[in-house]
Amino acid sequence: FTPDFEVYRNSEFGFAVSHPRAWIAQEQSDGSTVISSQELATGTDIAQFAQTGMVVRTEVAENSARLPLKEWLQANVEPLGLTNDIDQGALRGVRSVVDGANGVQMMTGFFQGPLGKIYRIDCSFPAARQWEYRPVANAIVYSFSF
Secondary structure (H helix, E strand, O other): OOOOOOEEEEOOOOOEEEEEOOOEEOOOOOOOOOOOOOOOOOOOOOOEEEOOOOOOEEEEEOHHHHHHHHHHHHOOOOOOOOOEEEEEOOOOEEEEEEEOHHHEEEEEEEEEOOOOEEEEEEEEEEHHHHHHHHHHHHHHHOOEOO
């Protein structure tokens, strides 16, 4: 299996993440980006969509206190779920997996940028289809770069 991925680059926040080529990337009015396995109509409830397909959402959070990533996570993310470190040489992060409401599972990658901001990639998908979506979520999270 060789995934057919393409790179989404966010020039405003200076990061890139790969996703399956056939998926659709849509920038949101709040500065986040949503990448999904199907086109999302305006006003689509992302949490509801994640019960049947996969949705990836990127966000950038301020970290005015310049806390190290793990301290920021402890102070700002509840529940954090099952975690492990991401080590990609100079780029380090934390991956989290949690079971959400309505049969949805979420894999999240957290990274700290050079100016202290926290970059978050949420991959939400039906827990009943995790065997199908978890490898894709892993590939997306581990593709993050500046």
